[in-house]
Amino acid sequence: MRTAVILCVMVLGSIFADAQEVGEPTLVSKSEIGNRANQFYFFWGYNRASYNPSDISFKGDGYDFSLENVRAHDLPESWDPKVYFNPKQLTIPQFNFRVGYFLNDKYSISLGWDHMKYRIDEFQRVKVNGEISSERSEEYGGVYEGQYEVLDPKRFITIEHTDGFNFVRAAIERQDVIARSKNGKHGVCFTGAVSLGAMFPWTDFTLFGERNRNFVHLAGYGASVHTGLRFEFFKYGFLQYASQLGWVNMPDIILEGKSSARASQKITFNERSIVAGAYIPIQRKKS
Numbered sequence: 001m002r003t004a005v006i007l008c009v010m011v012l013g014s015i016f017a018d019a020q021e022v023g024e025p026t027l028v029s030k031s032e033i034g035n036r037a038n039q040f041y042f043f044w045g046y047n048r049a050s051y052n053p054s055d056i057s058f059k060g061d062g063y064d065f066s067l068e069n070v071r072a073h074d075l076p077e078s079w080d081p082k083v084y085f086n087p088k089q090l091t092i093p094q095f096n097f098r099v100g101y102f103l104n105d106k107y108s109i110s111l112g113w114d115h116m117k118y119r120i121d122e123f124q125r126v127k128v129n130g131e132i133s134s135e136r137s138e139e140y141g142g143v144y145e146g147q148y149e150v151l152d153p154k155r156f157i158t159i160e161h162t163d164g165f166n167f168v169r170a171a172i173e174r175q176d177v178i179a180r181s182k183n184g185k186h187g188v189c190f191t192g193a194v195s196l197g198a199m200f201p202w203t204d205f206t207l208f209g210e211r212n213r214n215f216v217h218l219a220g221y222g223a224s225v226h227t228g229l230r231f232e233f234f235k236y237g238f239l240q241y242a243s244q245l246g247w248v249n250m251p252d253i254i255l256e257g258k259s260s261a262r263a264s265q266k267i268t269f270n271e272r273s274i275v276a277g278a279y280i281p282i283q284r285k286k287s
Contacts, residue, residue, distance in 0.1 A: 033187035045275025060261025065130025169197025222248035
């Protein structure tokens with residue numbers, strides 16, 4: 001957590017240190033590393049994510065209970081060229097897509113979709129608090145006050161957002177050149193950003209052997225910071241590695257289709273991504 005705080009402070013300080021530079025887009029006089037004002041960009045790539053243990057609360061017909069410190073993991077797609085290079089299946093792996101626009105040579109605004117996946121670790125022992133009706137489950141019915149139970153996916157419970165732990169976010173980004181070739185066509189840049197967005201999980205929920213594959217739903221909101229290195233080449237192309245620290249609050253997770261059953265959860269995560277992208281310059285004539 002201390003590392004996350006330090007990273008947040010560094011990113012925020014870098015982004016707002018000279019915010020007075022942000023203004024009207026300027027004329028693109030030449031396309032080279034560090035001269036990006038009035039340019040669009042986009043990228044596509046893939047990610048891995050890790051999650052801190054979190055509490056999950058469940059409330060529905062015949063149950064109202066919570067699980068403490070639940071561990072979870074992501075679910076990356078195994079490497080298969082038929083998936084990763086197939087336009088019809090590009091959205092199956094954990095991916096990142098983003099488009100942005102440079103306000104000046106350093107600052108840009110962007111909008112994108114981080115498609116992560118979240119799945120609790122099965123058969124872990126966690127504390128349970130709350131109540132389960134014996135009519136809903138004879139085996140697990142009763143009042144719980146911190147008793148430990150094993151998260152058996154067939155007999156008790158499991159939950160995952162593996163059809164999509166989707167973070168749709170807007171960001172303010174800053175980019176600084178740290179190395180550049182003599183001809184200005186290649187270079188390395190440091191990137192930092194702060195983001196706000198909405199969470200659209202696609203939840204798969206099983207309780208007492210009854211499985212519900214729910215529909216995508218606006219369940220909450222989130223915020224994040226990211227830092228990364230962008231390797232730019234031939235003026236218009238780039239590869240980027242970035243690490244994103246985020247926090248999301250989802251008070252309205254759908255559990256059982258169109259019923260009123262809901263879960264709530266707050267999650268902190270660390271996403272690492274590798275993406276490929278390109279710049280699109282917009283030339284303006286001088287008045």
